[in-house]
Amino acid sequence: MSDDVKNLVERAKSGDRSAASQLITEFYERIFAYFRRRCGNDEDAADLTQKTFCKVWTSLKNYDQRSSFNTWLHSIAHHVYVDWRRVNHRLDPQSDEWWDACIADEPGPFENAAEGEAAHQLYRAVEQLNDEQRDIVHLHYYQSLSIQETADALSIATSTVKCRLRNALTALQGRLTEPKLHV
Amino acid sequence: MNTEAIEKLLRKAPHNTAPAGLRNTLKSDIDLPSASARTLEHRESGSWLRRWIPALGFAVWFLGCVIVLGVQASRIAELKERARASEAARRASASLLTGANETPSASTTEIEQLRKDLADLARLRGEVERLRAELAELPKLQTENAQLRLTLKAQVPPGPKPEEDYFAQQQGRAARIVCVNHLKQLCLAARIWANDSKSDALPKNVESLKPYLKSAEKMLFCPSDGTTPYQVLSPGASENHPLVVFVRCTIHNNVGLVDGSVQQLSPSHKLVQRDAEWFIER
Numbered sequence: 001m002s003d004d005v006k007n008l009v010e011r012a013k014s015g016d017r018s019a020a021s022q023l024i025t026e027f028y029e030r031i032f033a034y035f036r037r038r039c040g041n042d043e044d045a046a047d048l049t050q051k052t053f054c055k056v057w058t059s060l061k062n063y064d065q066r067s068s069f070n071t072w073l074h075s076i077a078h079h080v081y082v083d084w085r086r087v088n089h090r091l092d093p094q095s096d097e098w099w100d101a102c103i104a105d106e107p108g109p110f111e112n113a114a115e116g117e118a119a120h121q122l123y124r125a126v127e128q129l130n131d132e133q134r135d136i137v138h139l140h141y142y143q144s145l146s147i148q149e150t151a152d153a154l155s156i157a158t159s160t161v162k163c164r165l166r167n168a169l170t171a172l173q174g175r176l177t178e179p180k181l182h183v
Numbered sequence: 184m185n186t187e188a189i190e191k192l193l194r195k196a197p198h199n200t201a202p203a204g205l206r207n208t209l210k211s212d213i214d215l216p217s218a219s220a221r222t223l224e225h226r227e228s229g230s231w232l233r234r235w236i237p238a239l240g241f242a243v244w245f246l247g248c249v250i251v252l253g254v255q256a257s258r259i260a261e262l263k264e265r266a267r268a269s270e271a272a273r274r275a276s277a278s279l280l281t282g283a284n285e286t287p288s289a290s291t292t293e294i295e296q297l298r299k300d301l302a303d304l305a306r307l308r309g310e311v312e313r314l315r316a317e318l319a320e321l322p323k324l325q326t327e328n329a330q331l332r333l334t335l336k337a338q339v340p341p342g343p344k345p346e347e348d349y350f351a352q353q354q355g356r357a358a359r360i361v362c363v364n365h366l367k368q369l370c371l372a373a374r375i376w377a378n379d380s381k382s383d384a385l386p387k388n389v390e391s392l393k394p395y396l397k398s399a400e401k402m403l404f405c406p407s408d409g410t411t412p413y414q415v416l417s418p419g420a421s422e423n424h425p426l427v428v429f430v431r432c433t434i435h436n437n438v439g440l441v442d443g444s445v446q447q448l449s450p451s452h453k454l455v456q457r458d459a460e461w462f463i464e465r
Contacts (some may be wrong), residue, residue: 032202037196050209144194
């Protein structure tokens with residue numbers, strides 16, 4: 001955790017709203033992106049982002065900084081998402097149009113159209129993984145958390161994270177090498 | 184596609200941009216605890232007594248309960264001990280009372296037994312007197328008994344005449360049949376004797392037939408009285424004359440012929456002697 005974030009957290013704990021605003025500016029886009037990928041629509045993602053930060057302010061006094069603020073924030077976000085799924089009993093994977101829109105908005109990361117197509121298939125395959133593997137992929141790859149941070153966010157062991165990552169990659173590799181039934 | 188390529192693509196996942204007003208909304212929703220509240224909270228959290236009051240209260244209540252239970256348990260144990268002692272005392276007094284009552288009851292039982300024995304003795308004495316009186320009357324009773332017997336004998340009606348007595352008739356008929364059997368045995372024995380003697384003459388008396396008879400003591404006498412011997416009418420008769428009467432029963436008038444046959448003679452038959460030999464004639 002950078003010293004700036006630590007400072008901001010301490011100031012926010014002492015009631016400094018400007019520090020809290022800076023923390024929001026720093027992290028809200030990543031949290032929104034996380035929810036957007038998991039919920040499938042902007043409205044739910046925005047609502048869940050609001051709930052997450054509300055919980056952050058409520059629980060900030062209990063935050064003892066044993067893990068980074070980013071990890072702690074993702075842990076809260078994950079629990080908010082789990083609660084939301086439990087209440088709504090649904091799982092809305094992202095539509096192809098959404099991924100197309102995302103890729104079209106940001107053409108930079110992919111070197112060519114073939115890579116973009118492969119990425120498109122890969123992201124759809126991720127949504128077909130089981131819940132545990134999907135949580136790991138979202139936090140570790142999409143949210144760029146380290147193995148340790150992912151383990152802290154999910155309250156599981158690092159060895160478990162590694163195992164699930166390996167299984168997820170194997171499953172994704174298997175799905176991508178399967179012959180396409182629908183062209 | 185290998186895993187490295189997959190990981191690379193996953194890390195390149197696009198980030199959708201947040202809505203424009205979301206950041207302002209989040210900032211407006213900031214609800215941090217106030218400094219005064221935090222100070223009060225710190226102060227409250229620092230109050231050791233207030234923090235531990237629930238635990239201390241529970242501990243005091245629990246301790247009080249334990250003390251009350253201990254006192255009650257000791258009181259109950261004391262009461263049980265007293266009850267045990269009083270029960271032992273009650274048993275002791277009851278045993279004393281039972282021991283005191285045992286002697287009179289024993290003497291009463293003995294007296295009752297003696298009374299019973301006395302009553303039995305009186306009853307037995309009366310019985311002896313009665314038996315003695317009966318014994319004195321015994322000769323008189325015997326005399327009466329003899330007189331009654333005589334009277335009874337005198338009153339008995341006379342039996343049937345021998346001619347009318349059916350059982351006597353049957354008995355006489357059976358004796359006559361047995362007599363016929365005896366004569367038959369005698370005639371056969373005589374013929375065997377003659378054969379053994381290698382002559383055709385029969386013996387002159389029945390004594391020489393004894394070795395040929397199984398029960399000579401019975402066979403030589405008529406069964407009617409067992410004492411009347413058979414009479415040899417034709418001693419030394421020849422076997423060549425089969426119709427000669429060899430032996431005779433004087434009671435039943437049965438005759439045995441030389442040929443071994445036996446006949447029961449009726450009153451119409453009579454015996455005739457010719458040349459020292461006897462024959463049957465009508």
